[in-house]
Amino acid sequence: MARTYQIRLRSKSLQSAESGDEKINSREKHIAITIFGVTTPAVATVRTLLARYPCTPYVFHPNGAGGLAAAGFFDGTLDLTTALLADELVGGVLSAGPHRLEAAALAGIPQVISLGALDMVKFGPRASVPERYATGGHRLHEHNP
Numbered sequence: 001m002a003r004t005y006q007i008r009l010r011s012k013s014l015q016s017a018e019s020g021d022e023k024i025n026s027r028e029k030h031i032a033i034t035i036f037g038v039t040t041p042a043v044a045t046v047r048t049l050l051a052r053y054p055c056t057p058y059v060f061h062p063n064g065a066g067g068l069a070a071a072g073f074f075d076g077t078l079d080l081t082t083a084l085l086a087d088e089l090v091g092g093v094l095s096a097g098p099h100r101l102e103a104a105a106l107a108g109i110p111q112v113i114s115l116g117a118l119d120m121v122k123f124g125p126r127a128s129v130p131e132r133y134a135t136g137g138h139r140l141h142e143h144n145p
Contacts, residue, residue: 029055032074034062034081039116042080063094076110083117091130092121 031050035043047057058074062081079101088095104111123129126142134140 029053029075030073031055031057032077032079033057033059034077034079034116035059036061036081036083036117036120038120039081039114042114042116046078046080062096072107074104074107074109076112077104078112078114079104080112080114080116082113082115083120083122086118086121090121090133093124093128094122 033043033046043059047059050057055075062079062084082101084092084094084096084100086092088098088100101111101113121133123133126134126140129140
């Protein structure tokens with residue numbers, strides 16, 4: 001994504017120079033990046049790489065269907081934490097619905113999708129974990145007792 005962004009910036013800079021409008025790309029881009037604890041190393045690396053470009057990364061826990069992307073605030077998304085898809089698939093409490101990955105495309109902004117934390121499902125208290133997961137040899141981790 002960074003390489004494509006750099007090429008696009010150069011192209012628009014050339015267009016700006018030719019038209020005399022040098023401020024067409026002066027605004028920093030806003031880049032959304034999703035994170036959970038297990039995706040922190042990847043997000044840290046991406047933030048370091050993005051520091052070379054005129055952009056501001058906004059790192060946050062995914063917890064919805066992409067409302068900020070749809071609202072037009074972001075210029076691109078790095079969806080490195082797609083755990084909400086697992087919640088949708090098996091009935092976790094943080095599902096963002098079946099259209100979780102569509103907001104950026106519908107808003108017409110670049111999107112990179114990874115499989116970070118896709119092996120995690122969020123349930124409520126331990127008693128709320130469905131029996132097939134509580135007794136099926138699955139590894140359970142209580143984040144908040």
